[in-house]
Amino acid sequence: MERQKILIVIALLFITMRILYQAFPADEATEENQFNEEGLALPQPGKSNNISVRQAMQDRRSIRGYRDEELSLYEVSELAWAAQGITNEEGYRTAPSAGATYPLELFLAVGEPGVSNLESGLFRYIPEEHSIKEKSEQNVKEEIVEAALGQNFIKEAPVAFIIGAEYNRTTDVYGDRGKRYVKMEAGHAAQNMYLMSETLGLGMVTVGAFNDEDLKDFVGMEAEPVYIIPVGRPE
């Protein structure tokens, strides 16, 4: 009888902890936000909210004015997952990909204000680990604005995502036609981000007007840039 009571208490404790964890996920990882060889693990995505996909489509708008406020690491986690998160054991992702060749690379330029408990810098999203890896400690927001023909609002956003493409992953399979598949895929990933951003109460815009070579240079990326996507809290 006594043993049964202990088991019930343990079960209740376990359930309470699960409920608390779901209500308050490990938003900011830890204060240290330690990077290891795999990079910085992002908080588990998937905290539920009550906005339907339909509502998000209805309300989505391109937003170019952002409050001077940080994003949380959880918000970054959700946005990266929306763009390129892995959703099954075979490595398939949130966005469709011609022949599942996955040519897209997702970069994050974090400035000031940026992301809570994260230093400014350039990072790459690693879908397999749902983590980010640091590429450099530089805040390159000014340079990104310059590459983007002076679109100054990019600088005001706490995070500018950059979708880059390794075309050969897809053209090796589909030849020249693969180029169009890659650009289509970037559109799918970006639309996922628009909808996710809407459900998080954030604002973003897909920016296609920029000088490719300048952007590659400033960001130090080998992938071909397709989109710059500044995200922040709408003004």
Ligand SMILES: Cc1cc2nc3c(=O)[nH]c(=O)nc-3n(C[C@H](O)[C@H](O)[C@H](O)COP(=O)(O)O)c2cc1C
């Ligand atoms: C391929 C593409 C490129 C775009 N490039 C830019 C851009 O360089 N700068 C910008 O401010 N908006 C850009 N936009 C956003 C459009 O201006 C925006 O989607 C359009 O005005 C419709 O507004 P909505 O997104 O709020 O519906 C781009 C959108 C797409 C699809």
